[in-house]
Every structure is written in structure tokens, then in C-alpha cells.
Amino acid sequence: MQRWFRMAVAIVAIVTGAVASLQTDDSQAPQKPSAVQGWTGTPPGSEAPLEPKPPATVKEGEVWIPPLPAIDEVAPPAGWVTSGPDVPPMPLTLLRLPRTNITRAKFPAIDVHVHAPQLTTAAAYQSLIALMDSIGTGAMVNLNGGTGPALDAALKAGEPYRDRVATFLTFNPDGINEPGWSEKFAAEMERGFKAGALGMKVFKSLGQSIRNKDGSFIQCDDPRLDPIWDMAAKYNRPVLIHTSDSIGRFYPIGPKNERYEAGLWRRAGDTSENLSVDGPKHEAIEKARENMHRTHPKTRFINAHLAMLYYDPGKLAAFLDAHPNGDVEIAATLQDLGRAPRLWRAFILKYQDRILMGSDGSPSRGADEFWRPHWRYLETYDEYFYHPAQIRTPGGSPGHGRWNISGIGLPDAVLRKIYYQNALRHLPSLRPSIERQLAARGR
Numbered sequence: 220m221q222r223w224f225r226m227a228v229a230i231v232a233i234v235t236g237a238v239a240s241l242q243t244d245d246s247q248a249p250q251k252p253s254a255v256q257g258w259t260g261t262p263p264g265s266e267a268p269l270e271p272k273p274p275a276t277v278k279e280g281e282v283w284i285p286p287l288p289a290i291d292e293v294a295p296p297a298g299w300v301t302s303g304p305d306v307p308p309m310p311l312t313l314l315r316l317p318r319t320n321i322t323r324a325k326f327p328a329i330d331v332h333v334h335a336p337q338l339t340t341a342a343a344y345q346s347l348i349a350l351m352d353s354i355g356t357g358a359m360v361n362l363n364g365g366t367g368p369a370l371d372a373a374l375k376a377g378e379p380y381r382d383r384v385a386t387f388l389t390f391n392p393d394g395i396n397e398p399g400w401s402e403k404f405a406a407e408m409e410r411g412f413k414a415g416a417l418g419m420k421v422f423k424s425l426g427q428s429i430r431n432k433d434g435s436f437i438q439c440d441d442p443r444l445d446p447i448w449d450m451a452a453k454y455n456r457p458v459l460i461h462t463s464d465s466i467g468r469f470y471p472i473g474p475k476n477e478r479y480e481a482g483l484w485r486r487a488g489d490t491s492e493n494l495s496v497d498g499p500k501h502e503a504i505e506k507a508r509e510n511m512h513r514t515h516p517k518t519r520f521i522n523a524h525l526a527m528l529y530y531d532p533g534k535l536a537a538f539l540d541a542h543p544n545g546d547v548e549i550a551a552t553l554q555d556l557g558r559a560p561r562l563w564r565a566f567i568l569k570y571q572d573r574i575l576m577g578s579d580g581s582p583s584r585g586a587d588e589f590w591r592p593h594w595r596y597l598e599t600y601d602e603y604f605y606h607p608a609q610i611r612t613p614g615g616s617p618g619h620g621r622w623n624i625s626g627i628g629l630p631d632a633v634l635r636k637i638y639y640q641n642a643l644r645h646l647p648s649l650r651p652s653i654e655r656q657l658a659a660r661g662r
């Protein structure tokens with residue numbers, strides 16, 4: 220520690236000296252006008268983004284939480300067109316910052332959010348398990364089990380690997396507007412649970428693309444879904460549900476939308492998965508989710524991606540407080556959590572019994588660019604590192620955040636909960652496997 224402190228003091232001295240010498244040099248040089256008009260400063264009333272002003276009731280020094288920007292504030296000016304498909308590559312950082320050497324999760328993590336529809340052969344399972352061993356993952360949940368013959372094939376191929384890979388059946392809304400759909404699908408769930416599916420995945424299409432006959436969106440509190448949630452409760456199987464979307468997707472496409480800046484929708488005419496024009500409002504999806512949790516207290520829900528509420532930690536806290544049957548997992552959120560590491564560390568410590576590890580990964584994801592940054596974020600205090608991007612532009616930039624993140628150094632007792640203890644509440648049949656792996660690692 221002392222050596223580290225002396226080193227830091229030395230670094231500060233070097234930096235201070237360098238700045239001083241720069242200033243000296245600068246004062247001797249004649250002041251040159253900037254070659255580029257408008258680059259010299261920030262005239263009042265310019266387009267510089269400013270922190271919102273608090274209401275008059277907030278005293279000097281007090282902390283407040285600004286509201287989301289209005290749609291109009293993010294919307295591009297009339298006639299704006301995309302600046303083209305080229306997203307700048309991520310710059311290589313020139314900062315010499317401490318880096319923890321980390322290749323495997325400290326404890327055998329259960330990743331509850333993996334998409335592996337290709338798991339239909341022994342070879343596919345074996346290659347995934349080799350990947351899991353190299354990154355220290357204890358078990359994964361394959362959310363793409365499907366239904367019918369596809370589910371049967373997945374369960375059959377996965378039988379010898381059930382200690383490492385759990386299969387969830389996949390919610391299928393085909394025919395939801397026809398009479399008798401609820402009973403039919405609930406029966407298929409029952410068949411799947413009896414055959415070995417350990418839970419069910421619901422995709423975000425519920426709430427933002429599946430429609431009633433009149434064109435309105437079907438939300439998760441629709442009465443036709445009551446028998447579905449009840450069937451999960453009857454077999455005590457969790458429902459891993461993804462509803463709502465990144466908040467940027469509810470805002471217009473334009474340079475002030477940070478998801479656009481990162482690379483989404485750069486291609487001319489590309490509005491894929493942008494919900495600002497004819498999608499549902501995120502408030503409507505969030506309200507339906509509240510209703511569903513409240514009216515099905517015996518059903519255990521695991522809300523994917525922190526319920527997509529990571530844009531508003533206060534809202535997420537209120538949700539967790541109100542619904543003891545609704546846990547959350549962290550898949551595809553690190554790009555956002557990692558830019559407010561102190562806040563999220565405190566949040567995760569407070570809600571340590573409600574949060575599961577998830578990644579939204581698949582067997583084709585790379586260890587260094589995808590899996591390992593998860594461990595770096597959760598386990599270390601490393602700062603300003605490349606996050607596990609869910610989407611990359613052709614030049615390699617992360618499409619959900621063209622920025623870097625910092626870690627939260629969780630203590631071991633909390634890491635154990637996030638990595639496997641909370642997941643074992645939902646997936647108790649994995650316990651012997653995780654305990655065996657802990658023992659083998661001497662942990």
C-alpha cells in the first residue's frame with residue numbers, strides 16, 4: 220500500500236511538472252487564433268449540452284434527480300438525415316491504469332441468460348462446456364429450448380449435461396388471438412416442465428410487437444396470460460421475462476440519442492427496433508409488468524436486463540421493494556451500470572439477494588471481448604475498460620455504448636450471491652453441481 224502511495228505521489232509530481240512546463244512553453248509562444256471557426260469556446264445559447272436546472276426548492280449543495288429529457292429535446296431538427304453508416308472505431312486508451320489479471324469467474328457462476336439454439340448435439344454441448352471451463356462459468360441457462368419437437372430434441376441432447384446446462388422452454392404467442400390459445404399453451408408448458416424444462420423464457424415481443432386483432436399491443440397483464448403465469452407457479456418454475464427495451468429506443472433517431480451515436484440506426488432508413496414512431500410507450504409496458512407481478516404473487520419472475528430499468532435506479536428500487544416475487548438479472552446492462560460504478564455498487568449491495576448473473580451471451584461469443592469483462596466489472600476496481608458489447612458495428616464499436624466502464628469490486632459474500640446463490644433458489648437441481656465445482660476449486 221505504501222509503495223503504491225509513493226508511486227501515486229511520483230506520478231502526480233511528474234504530471235504536475237509536465238503541465239507546468241507546458242504552461243511555461245505556452246506563455247512564451249505568441250497566441251495563435253484557432254484555425255477552425257467556432258472551436259475556441261462556448262458562446263451563451265450554443266448547443267452545448269448542460270446539466271438540467273433543479274427546481275427552486277432544491278437548496279445549494281443538495282442532490283436531486285433530473286427527469287428524463289423530453290422527446291423534443293432528443294429529436295433531430297426537421298430535415299436531418301443520418302450521417303451515414305460509418306461509426307468511428309473505439310479509440311485505444313492511452314491511460315496506463317492498473318489492470319487485474321482475470322480469466323475465470325472467482326466462483327462457479329450460473330449465467331441465467333444465454334441463447335444457444337444450436338445445442339442439439341453432444342459436440343455442441345461439449346464445445347460450450349469447454350468454453351465455460353475456460354471462463355469459470357459453473358452452469359448456464361439456455362433460454363432457447365423452444366417448444367414441441369424442438370424442445371424435446373434440446374432436452375434429449377442435453378440430458379448428459381444437465382449438471383452444467385439448464386434448458387428453459389420458450390414462450391410462443393402464435394395463435395394468441397384464437398379461442399383456446401391459453402389452455403393449449405399452458406398444456407404445452409406442463410408437458411415441457413414434466414419433460415425437464417427448468418423454467419420458461421418470454422421474449423420482449425410480448426409488449427412491443429405482438430398485437431391484438433385491432434392492432435393494439437398485447438401486454439404481459441393481458442388476462443389470456445393468466446393461465447400461463449399460473450402454470451409456472453403450479454410447477455414452481457421461474458419465468459425469465461424480458462419486457463421493455465433500452466430507453467434510447469423509445470426516443471427519436473438522431474445525433475442526440477446516445478444509442479444512435481453508439482452506432483444503432485446509422486444506415487440510411489434503418490429504424491429497426493426503434494419504438495419512437497409507432498411502438499408502445501415504455502410507461503405502458505412498465506405498468507403492465509407491475510400489474511402482472513401484483514396479480515400473480517405465487518409466480519416467480521426473473522426480470523431480464525434489470526427489468527430494463529437501469530436508466531432509473533430509483534424506479535428499479537421501487538419495483539424490487541414492491542414485488543418480492545420479481546428478481547432481476549444483469550444481462551446486457553454493464554455498458555450502463557459501468558458508467559456509474561459507485562451508485563451501482565451501493566445498489567447491488569443493498570439488493571444483493573435479488574440480483575442474478577446473466578450475460579445475454581451465446582456459444583459463439585469470444586472469451587476476452589465478451590465473457591471476461593463481466594468478471595472484471597463485478598470483481599475488480601479496474602477503471603475505464605472495454606465493456607462486453609451485445610452489438611458491434613462493422614468497425615468493432617459497441618452499438619449500445621461507445622464508451623468504457625469501471626468495475627465495482629464486490630466483496631466475496633455478495634459475489635457468491637450474484638454468481639450462484641440467488642440462482643440456486645430458482646434452479647435448486649443445479650446445487651450438487653455447483654457445490655462439486657466449489658469444492659474442486661477449494662472455495
Ligand SMILES: [Zn+2]
Pocket residue numbers: 332334579
Ligand atoms: Zn437475451
